[in-house]
Amino acid sequence: MGGFLASRFMSDVFNGVANGIIFSLIALSLVVVWQSTNVLNFAQGAMATFATYIGMTQVEHGINIWLCMVISVVVGFIFGGLTERVLIRPLYGKPDINPIVVMVGFLGFLQFLAAAIWGNIPRILPSPFSQVFYTSKGHTIFLSPFVVFQILTAVTVMMIVALVFRFTTLGLKLRAAALAPEVARLLGVRVDRLLTFGWMISSAVGSFTAILVAMQNGSALSPSVMGSVFIFGFIAAAVGGLDSPIGAVVGGLLIGLVEQFTLDYWQANMAPVMALVVLIVVLMIRPRGLFTKNTQRRV
Amino acid sequence: MLRPNFHRLPTTSRWIVILGVTATALGFTFTFNAGLNAQIASGAAISIVVLGLTWLTGWSGQISLGNSGFMACGGYFVGVWANHHAATPLVISLLFATAAGALGGLILAVPATRLRGPYLAGATLAFATVTSSLVYVFGNWTGGPTSQLFLNSLTTPSWFARMFSGIQASLNSSAQYGADLAICVAAIAFLFMSNLFHSRLGRAMTLVRDNDVSAELMGINLRRTRTIAFVIAAALGGLGGGLQTLLNGSVTPGSFPLTISITLLTLMVLGGIGTLTGAVLGGLIFAVSSNVINWLCSTAGISSTSNLGTNMQGIVFSVLLMTTMLIAPQGISGNIVRGYRHLMQRFTSKIDNSPA
Numbered sequence: 001m002g003g004f005l006a007s008r009f010m011s012d013v014f015n016g017v018a019n020g021i022i023f024s025l026i027a028l029s030l031v032v033v034w035q036s037t038n039v040l041n042f043a044q045g046a047m048a049t050f051a052t053y054i055g056m057t058q059v060e061h062g063i064n065i066w067l068c069m070v071i072s073v074v075v076g077f078i079f080g081g082l083t084e085r086v087l088i089r090p091l092y093g094k095p096d097i098n099p100i101v102v103m104v105g106f107l108g109f110l111q112f113l114a115a116a117i118w119g120n121i122p123r124i125l126p127s128p129f130s131q132v133f134y135t136s137k138g139h140t141i142f143l144s145p146f147v148v149f150q151i152l153t154a155v156t157v158m159m160i161v162a163l164v165f166r167f168t169t170l171g172l173k174l175r176a177a178a179l180a181p182e183v184a185r186l187l188g189v190r191v192d193r194l195l196t197f198g199w200m201i202s203s204a205v206g207s208f209t210a211i212l213v214a215m216q217n218g219s220a221l222s223p224s225v226m227g228s229v230f231i232f233g234f235i236a237a238a239v240g241g242l243d244s245p246i247g248a249v250v251g252g253l254l255i256g257l258v259e260q261f262t263l264d265y266w267q268a269n270m271a272p273v274m275a276l277v278v279l280i281v282v283l284m285i286r287p288r289g290l291f292t293k294n295t296q297r298r299v
Numbered sequence: 300m301l302r303p304n305f306h307r308l309p310t311t312s313r314w315i316v317i318l319g320v321t322a323t324a325l326g327f328t329f330t331f332n333a334g335l336n337a338q339i340a341s342g343a344a345i346s347i348v349v350l351g352l353t354w355l356t357g358w359s360g361q362i363s364l365g366n367s368g369f370m371a372c373g374g375y376f377v378g379v380w381a382n383h384h385a386a387t388p389l390v391i392s393l394l395f396a397t398a399a400g401a402l403g404g405l406i407l408a409v410p411a412t413r414l415r416g417p418y419l420a421g422a423t424l425a426f427a428t429v430t431s432s433l434v435y436v437f438g439n440w441t442g443g444p445t446s447q448l449f450l451n452s453l454t455t456p457s458w459f460a461r462m463f464s465g466i467q468a469s470l471n472s473s474a475q476y477g478a479d480l481a482i483c484v485a486a487i488a489f490l491f492m493s494n495l496f497h498s499r500l501g502r503a504m505t506l507v508r509d510n511d512v513s514a515e516l517m518g519i520n521l522r523r524t525r526t527i528a529f530v531i532a533a534a535l536g537g538l539g540g541g542l543q544t545l546l547n548g549s550v551t552p553g554s555f556p557l558t559i560s561i562t563l564l565t566l567m568v569l570g571g572i573g574t575l576t577g578a579v580l581g582g583l584i585f586a587v588s589s590n591v592i593n594w595l596c597s598t599a600g601i602s603s604t605s606n607l608g609t610n611m612q613g614i615v616f617s618v619l620l621m622t623t624m625l626i627a628p629q630g631i632s633g634n635i636v637r638g639y640r641h642l643m644q645r646f647t648s649k650i651d652n653s654p655a
Contacts, residue, residue, distance in 0.1 A: 042420070104564055105624065107617075112613035115610045115613075231421075231425050270432075276426065280410040283414060
């Protein structure tokens with residue numbers, strides 16, 4: 001058993017799932033925003049990085065690492081709301097291109113501003129759990145306490161988001177506001193507040209993800225740390241369908257596994273290429289992703 | 300009545316205006332110093348790429364964040380080719396760059412023309428990432444991550460070189476010559492595109508953008524039209540990237556970073572989406588931007604080597620991009636047109652109100 005768990009195949013599976021769950025989280029945060037406001041948040045990665053910088057640089061001032069993580073997530077929560085109010089609200093009802101351009105501009109702004117404030121030199125974050133791999137009867141299993149923590153917390157966050165959306169009044173209102181804003185407004189739902197709230201949740205999930213990414217073994221906090229993660233996360237969301245939270249999770253795991261197996265059996269630089277190939281193939285077959293119901297085109 | 304919308308002018312007037320602007324720009328390069336001429340040259344190269352983007356976004360309604368990828372296609376093709384065939388005429392090299400960009404665009408167009416809005420933007424962004432990792436994958440040809448590719452001197456038509464610099468100059472030795480060359484290449488691209496805006500294809504494109512259903516009913520093949528739009532934009536991207544590589548004399552994976560896509564968007568939006576004038580203005584803004592940023596930094600007392608100083612250009616461009624899109628989405632040229640119309644309206648209505 002130890003031999004099997006330590007095999008090359010299983011180590012790829014572990015790594016793929018560990019990375020994939022990160023992509024799932026990013027994809028999920030993109031889907032939450034897309035569902036409610038029909039905006040694809042290109043600045044998601046940069047917003048998360050910025051919030052993480054604000055929180056995690058407090059470690060250097062001797063503040064407990066768990067408290068810093070809470071600060072980052074809270075900053076991300078507030079940040080998401082502010083972004084929606086200031087940048088996104090004026091753009092509702094405008095052509096598709098306007099929010100895309102504004103969010104790309106915001107992405108650039110945050111990334112350059114982070115580099116201007118904290119510099120381009122990566123900062124290695126302390127990890128709350130050991131990064132050393134488990135061993136079983138002399139075989140190395142490619143799971144460390146940190147990876148287990150990463151997977152478990154990611155699943156917990158996903159469960160919380162799912163439970164809130166599925167089983168609470170707030171979640172019902174959120175879904176109603178996304179599905180039929182006019183009707184929801186007539187029935188007394190404060191739609192505009194809920195849209196802001198959707199952005200806040202998404203941004204908080206994003207900053208939590210950025211912390212995990214920056215803490216990973218061999219990774220560090222830098223202004224562009226989320227750059228490629230965001231692209232993989234977007235591919236995951238598009239593969240699963242931007243309307244589907246389940247699709248986001250499945251898409252993330254799929255892209256994570258594809259990336260890891262390409263990296264191990266071919267070469268690291270082919271990983272983004274293969275992810276793009278997966279995206280293209282899926283979108284050629286189902287232009288709105290795997291998990292969305294096909295909607296009829298306007299005639 | 301004089302119409303301020305440049306692309307609505309009759310063909311002859313358009314050609315006269317473009318050639319006039321080109322001649323003026325060429326005249327100025329004789330008075331500029333080498334540093335300014337180098338900036339003018341890169342501005343002209345960038346304006347070609349902006350032209351492609353503005354055509355794609357403004358006229359066919361598709362958005363692309365992958366233009367740095369098209370530039371890399373053209374740039375690397377020119378670089379690799381020049382290293383193996385030293386004495387290639389410059390015109391041939393640039394045509395190759397255009398073709399390489401167009402090929403990249405054709406590959407991306409297969410999925411991209413099926414996608415709309417944010418799906419398209421994300422897919423093109425992923426394409427840009429992929430081109431930069433392909434540079435590493437084909438490291439044997441491209442020189443891989445660190446090694447720069449220094450180009451051998453490329454031959455230009457001798458009459459052209461004589462016209463601008465007396466002796467047989469090379470691109471690397473004379474900044475003015477580089478600027479003149481870039482301006483001429485840009486002028487050809489602008490002439491070509493100003494005709495295309497007017498053509499059957501250009502009209503079909505705007506209809507596809509505004510109402511794809513009625514376009515389809517009129518017998519326009521949607522996918523074919525969108526693909527052609529994509530390929531033309533990519534070809535211009537390849538041409539701009541190839542020209543920039545020739546001017547720099549080297550190409551590295553860092554030559555075409557993703558941030559270029561943000562810069563291109565900023566230039567397009569600032570100038571005015573969908574207008575030739577906007578693309579020219581974008582190139583001009585790019586050419587003078589580093590001077591203006593340096594001046595801003597020195598006025599504000601920010602060291603140009605500090606973290607803030609090195610990122611100032613990116614911050615300013617991103618802020619300009621956001622605010623323009625939020626406050627005046629028509630950009631400089633669009634607002635000039637609007638102001639002009641407003642003025643004319645007031646003027647004519649005054650005449651109308653006056654007793655006859």
